[in-house]
Amino acid sequence: MxxxxxxxxxxxxxxxxxxxxxxxxxxxxxxxxxxxxxxETDISEPFEVMGKMDVTVPEKMKTEKxxxxxxxxxAKKGADAIIIDNFxxxxxxxxxxxxxxxxxxxxxxxxxxxxxxKTKIKKDIVVKASLVKFKKNIPTN
Numbered sequence: 001m002x003x004x005x006x007x008x009x010x011x012x013x014x015x016x017x018x019x020x021x022x023x024x025x026x027x028x029x030x031x032x033x034x035x036x037x038x039x040e041t042d043i044s045e046p047f048e049v050m051g052k053m054d055v056t057v058p059e060k061m062k063t064e065k066x067x068x069x070x071x072x073x074x075a076k077k078g079a080d081a082i083i084i085d086n087f088x089x090x091x092x093x094x095x096x097x098x099x100x101x102x103x104x105x106x107x108x109x110x111x112x113x114x115x116x117x118k119t120k121i122k123k124d125i126v127v128k129a130s131l132v133k134f135k136k137n138i139p140t141n
Contacts, residue, residue, distance in 0.1 A: 023053045025050050027050075028050070028077070031078055034082050036084070040130075045134055045136070046135040046136075047133060049130045050078070051077065051130075051131045052129070055070050055073060055126070056090075059089060066125060078133065081134070082131060082132065085130055086126075087126075090124055
């Protein structure tokens with residue numbers, strides 16, 4: 001039972017730290033680096049929006065690491081640039097630690113010992129971005 005409980009807790013903890021992304025749109029050959037923009041009007045050359053992406057990361061992740069994650073994910077999809085549409089925090093679930101500890105007494109009965117549990121709201125940062133492909137880099141068929 002203890003091994004099963006340990007396995008379940010491990011899966012929950014590791015999945016709580018995972019980065020997730022959703023992407024809807026076209027995919028091109030990977031690029032080496034996606035430029036970062038915050039408004040469409042800042043892009044000086046002709047382009048098309050190739051897709052939309054949401055990246056979810058733990059709230060404690062540093063902004064530089066978040067930016068690298070978004071840029072590398074976009075580059076893998078073939079984006080030349082990214083327009084950050086939104087950067088927001090959301091509740092991602094609950095994490096409970098601690099609780100009662102039970103042990104078997106000498107007479108074979110289970111005996112509970114007091115313990116404290118703590119529940120925290122897990123928060124995530126969600127970055128919404130538009131992936132951009134410069135028209136000069138769009139392959140023609």
